[in-house]
Amino acid sequence: MSPPFRLLAPVSRPVARVEREATEFELPDGRRIELLRVRNPRARRLRLSVDERGARLTVPPRTSDRVATQFLNAHRDWLGEQVSRFTVDALPELQPGSSTWLPLAGARVPVQWQPGRFTHLVQAGEADAPLLRFSVSARAGPEALRRALRDFYEARARADVGRWLPRYLSGLPRAPRRVRYKVMSSQWGSLAPDGTMALDLGLVLARPSAFEYVLVHELCHLVHADHSRAFWGEVEARSPHWRAERDYFNAEGRRLKAMMRALLGA
Known part of the structure; x- marks a missing residue:
């Protein structure tokens, strides 16, 4: 005789994952930037954001790529303004002999490069004329x-x-x-x-x-x-x-x- 009911194992449903894709986008002034498209199952609306890590477009799960692209194009001017706020102009490459200054305490401080047994950076010079001295070992990358x-x-x-x-x-x-x-x-x-x-x-x-x-x-x-x-x-x-x-x-x-x-x- 079979029991009047039996317990059924819960049906496991696949967990929706956040999908990320880096794409290229052209700003109104012709600059091309990397844009991170994030399709997030928890998102309820399209959202465009910019911070020091870059530009990001968050897309809800049921929003089509066409609608997302239309939204992005409609905010191109705003995106260009925000990207400009995070653009670091004339930032020196951290490269021996190439970098002539580094930022410190609201100023550009000159850098002097020299070979050394180990790689380290110290401040030299006078208080009114500071200087950064960067010693670099031969194997430093x-x-x-x-x-x-x-x-x-x-x-x-x-x-x-x-x-x-x-x-x-x-x-x-x-x-x-x-x-x-x-x-x-x-x-x-x-x-x-x-x-x-x-x-x-x-x-x-x-x-x-x-x-x-x-x-x-x-x-x-x-x-x-x-x-x-x-x-x-x-x-x-x-x-x-x-x-x-x-x-x-x-x-x-x-x-x-x-x-x-x-x-x-x-």
Whole structure:
């Protein structure tokens, strides 16, 4: 006698995957850029975005290629404007003897190349006439150069923060637990609940007063975790010119982030 019912194994359905395809697209001024088309099963509408990593078109699963192309063409002018904001003009190639300057602290600092036993970068010269001295070993390739540049930028960032931090500790409930430096996509800094502060490595390319403002901003989150009126009062007390620095990042921030990514191959 067969049972009145039997349990059926659940039917497994194939999981829709995100599909990515890099294509070439021509802007209104004739420039050709690489565009990443992403067909995302979770997307509900067409979306065009640009950041320091490039241009991206997100396409919902049931949208045809024809409709997606029409959408892209309708926004060609906007796309051209956004790409221009992220374009790094005259960025020097990180190549011995070829690169004559590197960005640092809102300026172009001359670079002097020389052979060395190991690859490293140091700052020389006077305070009013800085010079970067890049020593390169005979076997150093592009990756070694980028690693030396990143080490230099991180050391410079730590030195700047170490110089500024003591003047702002008074009135804070505690000091940051530690400070980490990394290449960040959109933020300039963040503060974790455990007191760990993260700062964008690209801050070393900004003018020093702007870098210092970001440090103050994150320190004030030790007092207020939100962006309330009380929080901005803390910022105002420590950095009266914070609005000018915020405007600076609005104007230059994307270019600085794109420059750092290009230099480090991030």
